[in-house]
Amino acid sequence: MTFVDEVKKGRFLSATCDLSLPFTVGEWILESGIHCKLLQRGVLQITPIEQMSTAKDIVLSSGVHGNETAPIELIQQLAEGILLGHIEPVHRLLLIIAHPEAINNKTRFIDENMNRLFKVRNQERNIDCKVANQLQEAVNSFYGSSKAIQPEKWHLDLHCAIRRSEHYTFAISPYSHKLSRSNSLFSFIQYAKIEAVLLANDPSSTFSWFSAEYHGAQSLTIELGKVADFGENDLTLLSYFSHALMKLITESTLPISWNNDVEVYRVNRTLLKQSESFTFSFPNDLPNFTFFEEGTYLGSDKEQEFIADEKGEAVVFPNANVALGQRAALMVKKAHIIFDEQVRLCG
Ligand SMILES: O=C(O)CCC(=O)N[C@@H](CCC(=O)O)C(=O)O
Numbered sequence: 001m002t003f004v005d006e007v008k009k010g011r012f013l014s015a016t017c018d019l020s021l022p023f024t025v026g027e028w029i030l031e032s033g034i035h036c037k038l039l040q041r042g043v044l045q046i047t048p049i050e051q052m053s054t055a056k057d058i059v060l061s062s063g064v065h066g067n068e069t070a071p072i073e074l075i076q077q078l079a080e081g082i083l084l085g086h087i088e089p090v091h092r093l094l095l096i097i098a099h100p101e102a103i104n105n106k107t108r109f110i111d112e113n114m115n116r117l118f119k120v121r122n123q124e125r126n127i128d129c130k131v132a133n134q135l136q137e138a139v140n141s142f143y144g145s146s147k148a149i150q151p152e153k154w155h156l157d158l159h160c161a162i163r164r165s166e167h168y169t170f171a172i173s174p175y176s177h178k179l180s181r182s183n184s185l186f187s188f189i190q191y192a193k194i195e196a197v198l199l200a201n202d203p204s205s206t207f208s209w210f211s212a213e214y215h216g217a218q219s220l221t222i223e224l225g226k227v228a229d230f231g232e233n234d235l236t237l238l239s240y241f242s243h244a245l246m247k248l249i250t251e252s253t254l255p256i257s258w259n260n261d262v263e264v265y266r267v268n269r270t271l272l273k274q275s276e277s278f279t280f281s282f283p284n285d286l287p288n289f290t291f292f293e294e295g296t297y298l299g300s301d302k303e304q305e306f307i308a309d310e311k312g313e314a315v316v317f318p319n320a321n322v323a324l325g326q327r328a329a330l331m332v333k334k335a336h337i338i339f340d341e342q343v344r345l346c347g
């Protein structure tokens with residue numbers, strides 16, 4: 001059985017993670033006329049028969065962190081549905097199960113956090129760098145080979161949070177010099193009942209930032225619940241998101257609306273780990289978006305003390321175990337947006 005044969009049968013995830021099965025590129029056409037092309041291990045391009053004037057080129061990625069399995073299960077379900085002819089997308093898709101080595105290892109990464117390796121092409125010092133480079137190439141090729149005249153480029157990079165959260169699902173909108181916060185993207189956030197969106201205030205080096213910055217994609221990192229092993233995810237908790245994803249790929253457009261149902265936050269500051277003495281005052285399993293009143297002691301790094309800012313701040317992704325120089329936490333504040341053609345922070 002070849003790699004392509006396995007994928008043709010709908011087994012995208014198992015073929016991707018079976019590293020004893022040599023990868024081969026391949027392309028074929030489904031009965032419906034939909035064109036499938038395996039660009040790389042874990043990277044499957046789907047092209048509908050006709051491109052509409054409202055065409056989107058949509059990257060849907062999972063498994064950038066190997067232990068975040070719910071999004072991987074969602075992408076497998078979607079790929080299987082398409083490959084077996086049950087789902088007919090009307091937009092071009094790039095379905096990604098990103099990091100099979102980390103998935104097999106059941107860890108976030110192997111040597112270094114791959115979701116910090118999308119700023120530039122990396123020196124190939126380890127497997128995470130190699131995979132990040134391949135993914136950069138795959139996304140460049142996907143957006144670069146569109147036949148549509150002016151496709152709307154989208155990228156939803158699906159993750160799970162390490163700890164519990166005041167918001168079970170939330171999105172991070174990367175900061176980019178390009179216009180990457182369209183009202184249709186934010187309408188999707190609301191339509192999918194994602195509970196909160198966090199607007200980054202600085203360029204980063206994440207996969208979603210890469211697509212926004214280098215391709216002007218409407219791009220988000222989306223956190224879908226908490227990490228769990230394969231088979232232990234309760235995907236019913238993500239049913240609104242799955243339903244919205246299905247609509248996104250099978251309908252030409254979705255309604256544009258914003259009713260302020262989604263909690264909006266802005267990043268107030270990023271705490272970077274500068275020394276091995278970095279500590280937080282709170283336990284490791286503190287839920288994301290826990291709020292601290294102004295003046296609360298949050299932790300320290302060398303001689304620097306972290307104190308909650310004026311009017312208080314909430315903490316997201318606190319992690320004192322990151323590598324030196326990396327983000328140890330985001331400190332965020334509630335915010336409002338102006339819902340124009342492009343979404344902007346208000347005030
Ligand atoms: O729960 C955590 O601490 C991390 C969950 C996670 O992997 N989050 C992403 C967010 C990326 C972004 O800021 O867009 C990450 O840390 O890579």
Ligand SMILES: [Zn+2]
Pocket residue numbers: 064065068159160
């Ligand atoms: Zn992640």
